Structures are given as structure tokens and as C-alpha cells.
Amino acid sequence: MKHLYLALALLAPAMAGAATPPPAVRMVDDAFSPATLTVDAGTTVVFTNRDDDAHTVTAVDGTFDSKGLDSGASWSHTFTKPGTYRYFCELHPFMKGTIVVKAVRA
Amino acid sequence: MNRSRFVEHVAWTGAGIAYTLGAGGLFTGRAVAASASAVNFVQISDSHIGFHQAANPDVLATLDRAITAINAMPEQPAFVVHTGDITHLSTPQQFSDAKSVLSKLRAPLIALPGEHDVLGNDFKPYMSNFRMPQAQPGGWTSWETDGVHFVALLNVFNFEKMGLLGTDQLDWLARDLAGLPKSMPVVVFAHVPLYALFPEWGWTTDDGSKALALLARFDSVTVLNGHIHQIITHTEGNITFATADATAYPQPKPGAAPKPGPLTLPPDDLLRAIGYRTVAVDGYGGRYEDHALGS
Numbered sequence: 106m107k108h109l110y111l112a113l114a115l116l117a118p119a120m121a122g123a124a125t126p127p128p129a130v131r132m133v134d135d136a137f138s139p140a141t142l143t144v145d146a147g148t149t150v151v152f153t154n155r156d157d158d159a160h161t162v163t164a165v166d167g168t169f170d171s172k173g174l175d176s177g178a179s180w181s182h183t184f185t186k187p188g189t190y191r192y193f194c195e196l197h198p199f200m201k202g203t204i205v206v207k208a209v210r211a
Numbered sequence: 212m213n214r215s216r217f218v219e220h221v222a223w224t225g226a227g228i229a230y231t232l233g234a235g236g237l238f239t240g241r242a243v244a245a246s247a248s249a250v251n252f253v254q255i256s257d258s259h260i261g262f263h264q265a266a267n268p269d270v271l272a273t274l275d276r277a278i279t280a281i282n283a284m285p286e287q288p289a290f291v292v293h294t295g296d297i298t299h300l301s302t303p304q305q306f307s308d309a310k311s312v313l314s315k316l317r318a319p320l321i322a323l324p325g326e327h328d329v330l331g332n333d334f335k336p337y338m339s340n341f342r343m344p345q346a347q348p349g350g351w352t353s354w355e356t357d358g359v360h361f362v363a364l365l366n367v368f369n370f371e372k373m374g375l376l377g378t379d380q381l382d383w384l385a386r387d388l389a390g391l392p393k394s395m396p397v398v399v400f401a402h403v404p405l406y407a408l409f410p411e412w413g414w415t416t417d418d419g420s421k422a423l424a425l426l427a428r429f430d431s432v433t434v435l436n437g438h439i440h441q442i443i444t445h446t447e448g449n450i451t452f453a454t455a456d457a458t459a460y461p462q463p464k465p466g467a468a469p470k471p472g473p474l475t476l477p478p479d480d481l482l483r484a485i486g487y488r489t490v491a492v493d494g495y496g497g498r499y500e501d502h503a504l505g506s
Contacts, residue, residue: 135470157264158472159300161330173300173330176264196326197471198373198413 127151127181130202132160132174132194137202145209146187153179161195162202170195249493250359253281253288253318254400256437257457259327260309261299266460266473267481270299271312274458276504277487278315288318288489289356294437294455295325295367295402297341301333306340324350325402325438326367334368351380353387359492360391364401366416374403374416381421388425396492397426399434404454406445409465414439426450433497435490439465442501453499456486479505 131138132154144150152162154174162171162180168190171180184190187208194200258274259267267273281291293313298305313320322341329337334350343363346352353362362384366374376384391397399405405419416422426432432450440462445452461474461484468474476484482505490499 135472156472157266157475159262159327170331173302173327175261175300195330195332199411 129153130162130204131155132200135194135197135200137192137194137200140201141203141205143205143207144184146206147183147185147209148206149181149183150204151179151181153177159196160200162192163195165191165193248357249491249498250357251286251288251489251491253284253291254294254435254455254488254490254499255281255291255458256294256402256455257296257325257440257459258293258309259296259299259457259459260312261302261305262459262473264473264475266475267485270459271308273482273485273504274309274312275315276482277458277485278312280502280504281487282315282317284489290319290321291316292363292400292435293320293322293341294400294435295323296327296437296457296459297322297325297337298328301328301330301336303336306336310340321363321400323363323400323402324365324367329367332368347383349377349380349383351383358395358494360388360395360397362387362397362399364399364405364422366401366403366405366419373410373413374401374405374419376416376418376422381418381425384422385425388429391429393429394494395429396494396496397429397432398490398492398497399426399432401434401436403438404436404452405434406447406452408439408443408445408454412465412471414465414471423447423450431496433490433492433499435488435499439471441484451497453488455488456484456501456503458485458487458504461485481505 128142128144128148129151130142154160154176157176160174169182174180184204184206187206190204192202255277259270262270297309321343324334324337343352350365351363366376369375403416404414405416405422407415427448430449434452436454439454440457442456443454462471463474483503486501486503488499488501
């Protein structure tokens with residue numbers, strides 16, 4: 106039993122890491138939530154439409170565009186370069202969001 | 212089809228006399244006489260083929276219902292104009308499904324795109340399926356029918372700025388209207404309202420005022436839009452605006468809900484909240500009547 110406790114204690118950090126969901130943005134009630142998300146460079150962000158209407162995730166500078174996302178659909182994008190990325194929904198321009206990408210120190 | 216509304220439009224004749232067509236469907240005697248030579252057409256809008264949520268699980272069926280009613284009109288309209296959002300997500304299947312139902316119309320179809328039809332600022336799928344007659348490279352067009360000048364504008368690109376016409380289209384519009392007499396009735400179609408109806412929800416055209424300035428000199432201008440899935444009228448000088456019901460589902464009144472998304476109603480109420488519009492335009496201006504799909 107002692108060995109089992111030890112094994113669980115060693116596994117716990119790894120299990121916690123495996124259970125951590127990837128950074129996510131939801132589209133709910135015609136809004137991006139969270140409106141601003143900060144991630145490390147190289148992070149993949151999952152955008153999911155939880156609304157009863159279609160949406161898009163469209164970069165203001167044109168660097169990414171999900172195209173149409175139906176209700177329940179997800180789309181992901183990997184942010185490799187540090188910076189601030191503003192985006193909006195092409196169908197509902199009042200929906201705006203920002204992804205802040207931080208540099209990762211070697 | 213008991214919800215049959217008649218919305219009045221004050222038009223100035225060349226003699227400068229105002230004629231008001233009464234509310235409640237009552238024409239004045241002179242107006243009835245004038246309407247005999249009117250150009251009659253039908254407006255439908257916002258079919259959102261591909262939408263499948265609770266607000267309307269069968270948008271093809273409600274569009275088909277509208278087309279059946281239009282085809283049953285004893286005198287067929289000169290044309291049927293669809294003022295955009297034919298599809299929900301611009302997919303090939305949705306365009307194909309929409310085309311198969313709309314092809315049942317007995318009258319010629321003129322279909323403008325909505326922002327749902329040009330996702331990704333790509334309007335090739337729309338153009339290959341619904342390009343309007345004599346369309347300019349940008350997709351917009353104009354024509355004349357029996358003394359009425361019709362203009363179909365596209366204001367669904369670069370949607371970050373809400374509706375946008377752009378310099379090329381505005382320059383074309385200036386040239387298109389330049390030679391017309393001010394007494395000629397003008398009817399303008401566009402998907403998004405050309406004036407600031409409710410900018411908080413994107414219900415405006417960023418440079419719409421420039422188009423309205425070009426139209427202001429005419430005695431009678433009627434601007435018919437879709438986009439907001441409900442009927443709202445507005446007047447600026449001699450320009451009368453009217454947005455149309457959808458054939459798919461209604462949306463909340465401006466600011467009446469936290470968001471402008473689809474309104475879910477009981478099935479019978481849905482049919483009373485969607486429909487089509489018959490329009491008559493002559494030298495006295497435009498008159499229109501809205502018809503719900505359910506009673």
C-alpha cells in the first residue's frame with residue numbers, strides 16, 4: 106500500500122497536466138468569452154461556437170479566419186509569434202476579441 | 212395571411228403635390244388610378260438556407276411556402292427580389308438547396324448577397340449561382356422597368372465596418388444616377404440598411420450617407436433592405452426606407468434584447484413573424500404591403 110501511495114503521488118502532477126484543457130474561447134450570446142485571452146507563443150487556442158447563430162473568428166489584420174462556424178462547431182489556431190491579435194465576427198462586427206501572445210523564454 | 216400591413220409612403224409629384232396613401236390598406240382614389248400603371252414586384256429576404264436551430268428547424272420549407280404564395284398571385288410580379296442572406300454559411304450545398312427552391316418562382320428572380328452569402332469576403336459562390344443581370348464586376352447593378360429606375364447595391368463586404376459600399380460602388384452610383392430626371396421614381400435594394408438604424412448591432416452602412424446624398428435630389432426614392440428580420444420604416448426627406456421580414460426567423464427589436472440573435476417562437480407565431488412583401492411603384496412613389504406566412 107505504501108508503494109501505491111508513492112506511485113500516486115508521483116503520478117499526480119503528470120495527471121493534472123494531462124487534464125488541463127487547451128486555452129479556449131467560447132462564442133456565447135453574441136460575444137467572445139473571454140474577450141481577452143493571454144497565452145504563450147506556440148499555444149493552440151480552440152474557439153467554439155456555443156450560440157444558436159453562426160459566427161466567425163476573423164483577424165483584423167487578415168492573418169487568420171475561421172470562415173463560417175455553425176452552432177456547435179469548433180476551430181483552432183496556433184499563435185506562434187508574440188503580439189496582440191485583435192479579431193471579430195464577420196457576421197456580427199460588434200463581437201470583438203483579443204489574443205495576447207507572450208514570448209516564451211528559452 | 213391575415214397580417215397584411217399597408218405602409219404609407221408620401222410621394223411628391225412633379226407638380227409638388229403630396230399624396231399620402233392611407234394606413235390600413237386604404238388607397239385614395241387617385242392613388243388607385245395611378246397604381247394601374249405601376250411596376251409591381253415582390254421582395255423576399257433572409258432565407259438563411261442551412262440554418263437548423265430551434266428558431267426555425269426547416270428554413271427550406273418556409274421559403275417554399277413563401278414561393279408557393281407568390282406563385283399563386285393572380286397577376287405575377289415583374290420580378291421577385293431577394294435582398295440577401297440567401298444561405299446561412301455560404302456552402303455549396305446551401306447555395307444548391309436555395310437555388311432548387313428559388314427556381315420554382317414563376318417570376319424572374321433578382322438576388323442580392325447578404326454577409327452570410329460572402330463569408331471570407333469571397334463572393335464567387337454567390338456570383339456563380341445568383342449573379343444579377345448586367346452586374347458590374349463588383350456585383351452591383353441597375354436597370355429600368357416601365358419608367359422606374361432600380362438600383363441593387365452590395366454593402367456586405369469588409370464587414371468589420373458594418374455595411375460598406377466603398378469608393379468604386381459610390382462612384383458608379385454617381386454616374387448611374389447622373390442623367391436621370393429628378394421626377395423618375397427610384398427604388399434601391401441593399402441587404403444592410405443604408406442609414407444608422409441600430410449601429411450597436413451592426414444595422415448600418417458605414418458610408419451609406421454618401422449614397423443617400425446622391426439620391427436626395429429625386430422626388431421619390433424607396434429603399435428596401437433585409438438583414439434585420441423585421442419590418443422597420445423610416446423617412447429622410449423624399450427617401451423612404453423599409454426593412455423586410457425574413458423567410459427564416461425573426462430577430463428582436465433594436466435594443467429590446469441583450470443580443471440580436473434568432474428569436475425562437477411557438478411554430479404558429481413563427482409563421483406570423485416571417486413572410487414576403489408586395490410592392491407597387493409608379494410616378495407617385497412606392498407602396499408596399501407585407502404578408503405573413505401564417506394566419
